[in-house]
Amino acid sequence: MLTYAFNPDIIYITESNNDGDVEFFIRFVVEAPHLEKFKEVQHYFEDNEVYTDALFYAYENHEYRVIVRSDYYVEFVLQLMKHRLVEQVQWKE
Amino acid sequence: MESQAIAAIAIFLVIYALIISEKIHRTIIAMVGGIIMVAVGIVDQEAALHHIDFNTLGLLIGMMIIVSVTAETGLFKYIAVWAAKKAKGSPVNILIVLMLITAIGSAFLDNVTTILLMVPVTFSITRQLKVSPLPYIMTQIIASNVGGTATLIGDPPNIMIGSAVSELTFMAFINNLAPIAAIVLIVYIPLFILIFRKQLKTTPELRSSIMRMDERELITDRKLMYKSLTALGLTIIGFFLHQALHLESATVALAGAFLLLVLTGEHTMEEAFRKVEWTTIFFFVGLFVLVAGLVETDVIAKLAAQAIEWTGGNVTAASMLILWMSAIASAFLDNIPFVATMIPMIQEMGNMGIDNLEPLWWSLALGACLGGNGTLIGASANLIAAGMAGKEGHPISFVKFMKVAFPLMLLSIVLSSAYIYLRYLI
């Protein structure tokens, strides 16, 4: 499976299961420029052809919940990596 | 019947059959048919151009440009989430508010556009509530067709009728069609709740997660939104006043569109032009030329005479015939070619002595627009929504849709018949 590591000084990410999909809870410790980068991730998933690949829900204080369909999990993590929201990704057995 | 007329009928029927068979894209078929009408000399290019209703095309293009720019701003998502919060996260209430938003949106925008804007946000809300999106999507499909009936710009049949008959202004459409559209929607609400109530259960935690959402985050470009709203507002005011200003509706829509492009600059222009559905525009062009062949060879006039004979020139009989025929036809076929053919026929009936054409026009509009709710293939909005739902793993089958929608469509036509009879014919 794909694992990732983030820098808790700038972002906080937790995962949980939601009916077989993966639900991310994302909170920003340092907003600039990471929040803008995160919006690029959101734009990427909202602009493609699939509507339910990753659904973004914004809450107060720039806290986000993202429900990611299990077949888009890797894509989502790689997008976070691309925009340097996570620092490391690695395949583990 | 002279040979030109027979040739015109033959071309028309072959093309129509090919459009129905859906083997080849309808736009290509309609354009080829139109070109054949010109090529075999039934109409010359000049006459064909004269029959193309450029007011309809200009109005469609103008509105498509305004909407495609506005959609970029995230405004529609904002409204949907805001409404879901106002509905306290209750699935039944959300179903009703989203349906009403769809109906109002469709009254002023193209139905397909409204559906394209509403369905993604519906997926997002229903996923969070862990309820099936299907009741939401089906009610939105139905609402988009009902809402589109209410105004001149809501649905292509109305645009075409409004363009062809200059006495029927924007205000006239609202005065005459909005009341019945509102009645139909109000009658539908309890029926929707009754039909779908079992699928609309959620937990208090999931409801509260809706309530904590921050809808302001959804606006992606605030400056662009103000510009779009200004242009959209001015355009709609323009529609209300178009007769007083002696402007036709295409002028109003295109003025709104290019005003918006002046405000937003040229980089939005390329994108906006790209988003105009040119295939639909050319479909219209082809159809207008096809029908021109029938008009110029007097086929339409003969059909009109026939219709008058059947109904004995009685306006009530003619209205009901048009209303029900349009509804049944539109439930199974594309309503655009049907209306394109009916318009010159009703005009001919006017020339032949029926002096009160108004009930006939409203019957055509109501039948053609509401009839689209009958089956999944009755309107483009239905097909688009079903396609989107199917791709995300929630297929809507032909039968599943028809079981709910066909009776609702018949009910709306019964209500319309009563409305037309009571308002115009006694």
Add this chain to the structure above:
Amino acid sequence: MSHQALLAIAIFLFAYGFIISEKIHRTILAMIGGLLMVACGIVDQETAIHHIDFNTLGLLIGMMIIVSITADTGLFRYVAIKAAKRAQGSPVRIMISLAVITAIASAFLDNVTTVLLIVPVTFSITRQLGVSPFPFLISQIVASNVGGTATLIGDPPNIMIGSAVKELTFMAFITNLAPIVVIVMASYIPLFVFMFRKQLQTSEERKRSIMELNVNGLITDSRLLVKCLSVLAVTIIGFFLHQAFHFESATVALAGAFILLLISGEHQMEHAISKVEWTTIFFFIGLFVLVSGLVETGVIADLAARAIDLTGGDPVAASMLIMWMSAIASAFVDNIPFVATMIPMIQEMGSMGVANLEPLWWSLALGACLGGNGTLIGASANLITAGLAAKEGHPIRFLQYLKYGLPLMLVSVALSSIYVYLRYLA
């Protein structure tokens, strides 16, 4: 002069001034100008639509669809590489053959399309030869404008003239303009060689590397290519015969386009229709409406009367005036709005008693098309090529181009003056 006429002139000059300043995209300005004409009541929408030359628009759209599908087949790359091998890899001969190919292609396709197709191949060939692409690009820009002059469909001014004047058929354009175009091209070839000879040196080794290129595999879709070439051939034959068949040119082009879509399948359609340059189409629409304001208020008739006064009604003076004025104007401003304004003016001169309009039409066509070579901003093909070159790191500066373009343009207009005088006026 009436109030209306003054207002029309003000709107026209205002729009024209902004178009020249290039602060806002010309399409937006032309459309806003046109809509203002309608909104101020100078023309009503009906009249405005009547003045829009849909034959020009249909012809442009039809050709753009055919070309955008053909371009996908790799045909152009194949022809260019083949020609380079034929030229034995000699830079001078390759430059000449590419210029000639550009001229011939421009005669039947839009100039911008032609340079968009030829420039990428040029870069790949010059890179391999190790020579500067500059001489190649300049000669291709010039050749595209000259070649486009030869036929009715080669350049927008010709399309507009051919649409406005029914007597000037496709054949008439070829028989009257192709000879002078061939003369101009023939006289340009030694000039090109003379001007650029120093920049066109390469080694035997590099020549050999061109000769070793494999042309097989450059055609990406040979079945589609066969379809495209058949349709293109049928369309061009259709143009040659359009008068005999009593078709207008737009019917021919659109028939070709939709037959191609019919046989190549609908997946091509969305792509092909979105590749149509809708900004250009709407620029035309706006301009036609702008000019209609001047026509309807009698401003154009006034101008025509003045031009007749100025030339004393002498056809030689009028022809020369039109040719040189068009050439100078087109070198610095967009030739499309200029020609759109000149066409109704020449028509007015006809109704005021200038009996033989033909030399005036050819003077306008030659001046407007060839004049575009004068500066880097004289024609869209020039700007597009300069843009492509700059992106690849070979910027073409305004003055650098002017050194070559302006003398070449003056030579061609001088040759054209002699030609028009000897053929029509002596």
